[in-house]
Amino acid sequence: MTILIAHRGASGYAPEHTLCSVALAYGLGADFIEQDIVLSRDNHPIVLHDIYLDQVTNVAEVYEDRKRSDGHWYARDFLLAELKQLRVHERGLEDNSGPIYPKRFPYKKGKFEIPTLQEEIDLIKGLNQSTGKNVGIYPEIKRPAWHRQEGADITQFVLQVLIKNNYRTEADNIYLQCFDSLELKRVKAKFNSALPLIQLIGKNSWRESADDYDKMVLEAGCKEIANYAVGIGPSLDLLYATSSINNSVIPTSLANYARKYDLKMHPFTFRKDSFPLVFESYAEMIAWFTTELKIDGFFTDFIDITKKLVEVSKC
Numbered sequence: 550m551t552i553l554i555a556h557r558g559a560s561g562y563a564p565e566h567t568l569c570s571v572a573l574a575y576g577l578g579a580d581f582i583e584q585d586i587v588l589s590r591d592n593h594p595i596v597l598h599d600i601y602l603d604q605v606t607n608v609a610e611v612y613e614d615r616k617r618s619d620g621h622w623y624a625r626d627f628l629l630a631e632l633k634q635l636r637v638h639e640r641g642l643e644d645n646s647g648p649i650y651p652k653r654f655p656y657k658k659g660k661f662e663i664p665t666l667q668e669e670i671d672l673i674k675g676l677n678q679s680t681g682k683n684v685g686i687y688p689e690i691k692r693p694a695w696h697r698q699e700g701a702d703i704t705q706f707v708l709q710v711l712i713k714n715n716y717r718t719e720a721d722n723i724y725l726q727c728f729d730s731l732e733l734k735r736v737k738a739k740f741n742s743a744l745p746l747i748q749l750i751g752k753n754s755w756r757e758s759a760d761d762y763d764k765m766v767l768e769a770g771c772k773e774i775a776n777y778a779v780g781i782g783p784s785l786d787l788l789y790a791t792s793s794i795n796n797s798v799i800p801t802s803l804a805n806y807a808r809k810y811d812l813k814m815h816p817f818t819f820r821k822d823s824f825p826l827v828f829e830s831y832a833e834m835i836a837w838f839t840t841e842l843k844i845d846g847f848f849t850d851f852i853d854i855t856k857k858l859v860e861v862s863k864c
């Protein structure tokens with residue numbers, strides 16, 4: 550079975566990580582809904598993609614004088630009650646001159662707030678009860694080493710919430726993801742967790758962790774990942790290349806190593822409004838990943854369209 554993971558909720562249609570976006574993703578047929586998690590000053594796991602508040606909230610207006618010397622407003626500097634005063638909006642460019650995706654939800658419109666992890670779980674489990682479906686959660690521990698520098702063990706707080714809500718094993722319909730390999734190993738070794746872990750693989754330039762992703766994509770890297778994780782979540786461009794013979798799209802060695810070491814592949818991010826030009830259309834891209842690469846899951850901003858294309862590709 551191929552799973553459809555709602556990347557930051559139905560973020561192609563509503564501001565990312567808002568409860569509205571989660572409910573919409575649920576209604577559009579997501580199998581799993583993703584939560585990126587950072588900590589508030591009072592150690593509440595909240596659902597927010599960046600450690601900064603800058604690009605998705607009105608923090609600059611509400612707490613004008615509380616940015617750090619680097620010019621960023623950090624979620625970690627605010628109590629949950631203070632974060633709840635903020636309005637969330639469609640993601641803006643770094644200089645806040647406008648939205649990243651102008652055709653998505655209108656920039657700086659709507660009334661949305663930052664949810665806690667618990668609030669999102671309550672919503673998803675509530676909908677599971679009322680619909681009889683069983684949609685899963687897919688939390689990501691964000692920047693654990695940075696949180697430690699800030700004096701907080703984010704993993705401990707996230708796991709507390711997950712355990713309290715009876716998320717313990719793969720049977721509970723959850724994957725736990727992180728870019729930091731040391732932290733995933735720690736989830737197993739220190740916390741004795743049986744949660745299925747996904748090793749995210751990005752680019753070294755993103756500085757998501759101290760890991761060397763150039764090495765992680767090699768055979769030894771994948772063999773090592775198989776010791777602690779059930780799968781990988783690579784940036785999707787790490788999985789294809791173009792053939793020097795006829796320019797056709799071909800799998801990279803990472804895809805082959807993932808198969809060899811029995812690692813699930815859940816690449817990110819499939820966006821119908823932003824996809825690599827080696828594919829002629831979004832439909833062609835989804836077809837290639839479904840039939841040629843046979844990936845196990847799609848992280849997508851557009852659950853409904855992607856799901857339909859996956860189904861069509863399999864026919």
Ligand code: CA
Binds near residue numbers: 583584585689
């Ligand atoms: Ca994420």
